[in-house]
Amino acid sequence: MNNVNMGFILTILAGFSTMLGTIFIFIKKKSDNIIIASLSFAAGVMLTVSITDLIPESYSLLITLFPKFPAIIYMLIFIVSGILFSMLIDKYIPTANYSSNTNLYRVGIISMLAIIIHNVPEGIATFMATNSNIMLGISLTIAIALHNIPEGISISIPIYYATNSRLKALFYTFISGVSEPLGALLTYLFLSNFINDRIMGFLFGIIAGIMIHISLYELLPTAKSYNKNKVLYLFFIIGILFMVINHFVF
Numbered sequence: 001m002n003n004v005n006m007g008f009i010l011t012i013l014a015g016f017s018t019m020l021g022t023i024f025i026f027i028k029k030k031s032d033n034i035i036i037a038s039l040s041f042a043a044g045v046m047l048t049v050s051i052t053d054l055i056p057e058s059y060s061l062l063i064t065l066f067p068k069f070p071a072i073i074y075m076l077i078f079i080v081s082g083i084l085f086s087m088l089i090d091k092y093i094p095t096a097n098y099s100s101n102t103n104l105y106r107v108g109i110i111s112m113l114a115i116i117i118h119n120v121p122e123g124i125a126t127f128m129a130t131n132s133n134i135m136l137g138i139s140l141t142i143a144i145a146l147h148n149i150p151e152g153i154s155i156s157i158p159i160y161y162a163t164n165s166r167l168k169a170l171f172y173t174f175i176s177g178v179s180e181p182l183g184a185l186l187t188y189l190f191l192s193n194f195i196n197d198r199i200m201g202f203l204f205g206i207i208a209g210i211m212i213h214i215s216l217y218e219l220l221p222t223a224k225s226y227n228k229n230k231v232l233y234l235f236f237i238i239g240i241l242f243m244v245i246n247h248f249v250f
Contacts, residue, residue, distance in 0.1 A: 007130035008184055010141040011123045015180025017145035018115070018173055021152020025160040025169050035161055036223045037235040039107070042154035043219035044239020045147055046211045052247060054208035055079065061201035078202050082209020089113055090218070103225070107218050108158030112172050114210045115151045116179040121203045123183020124195060144180075146246050150239060151176070154219060 024034055055075065062071040090110055122144055130137025152173050160169035187195065223232045 003131045003134060004188065006134055007127040007137060008181065008188075010130050010137050011126045011181045011184040014126055014141045014144040014148060015119060015123065015177040017148040018119075018152035018155075018177035018180075019170075020149045021154070022156040022170055022173050024153065025156050025166050032226045032228065033231055035104070035157055036226050036228050036231045038153045038157040039219045039223040040232045040235040041239040041242075042111075042150045043215040043223070044236040044241075045150040045243050046154070046215045046219070048240050048243035049147055050208040050211040050215075052243065054204045054211065058201045058204035058208065061197040061204070065198055065201070075201070075205050078205030079209040079212070082206035082211075083213045084209075085206065086110075086114060086210040086213035087217075090213075103222055104158040105162035107222050108155050108162060108169075108172060110218055111151070111154040111158070111214060112176050114214045115155065115176045117210060118151075118207045119148075119176060119179040120183040120186070121200065121207065123180040124187045124191065125200070126180070127184035127187050128192070128195065143246060147243060148177070148180075150242070154214075158222070 024038060027034065058075050058078070059071060062074055065071070066074060090106075126137060126140050126144060129140050155176055156169040156173045159172050160166060163169070220232070220236070226232075
């Protein structure tokens with residue numbers, strides 16, 4: 001099997017690991033604790049990914065192209081750009097009326113959009129890494145797959161509890177998962193000659209900003225609205241530890 005085929009296989013596996021996050025929508029008994037735990041866990045994962053993966057990766061790419069201080073400035077500009085972009089999505093995204101669960105629905109949709117924007121560059125990175133070194137591609141796929149699972153939770157749980165539709169929850173999560181192999185396909189067809197360290201450095205900064213905003217202004221506030229702070233803090237910390245352990249293992 002050549003590296004191109006393996007690149008597509010690995011990005012498909014990484015992308016559709018998001019679907020594993022939908023397992024909780026098949027628990028029949030509705031529970032506020034499931035919502036709180038899922039949103040808090042996903043927020044912990046997203047924040048940790050931003051701080052320990054995306055921001056350092058953005059800086060490490062930009063520092064090869066610019067002096068230290070300009071590299072930091074560029075990185076911060078694109079992080080703030082990601083936050084502002086996420087705020088615009090939050091402001092202008094159409095809402096659906098699901099009575100008291102409208103906010104949950106918005107959280108699910110915004111998370112889906114953020115994760116799509118996140119997954120496309122991940123697909124590009126995984127595909128390009130695999131073409132260079134299959135073992136590197138496999139390691140990257142495992143790491144991405146592990147944090148894609150809670151990303152699936154952050155989409156499917158809010159959508160399911162807002163609409164009471166497993167089909168909608170599965171569909172929106174599936175759409176986010178497809179975006180990862182889409183990144184690989186776009187790279188193969190069009191982008192391989194244009195993607196460089198500068199573009200990837202800017203993209204990782206923007207994605208970090210989006211993830212930080214989603215975590216702090218969507219996931220955690222929605223979880224907090226249920227007034228069960230012990231569950232919120234516990235699973236937020238578990239989400240952080242999950243990604244920290246993931247770093248040590250992979």
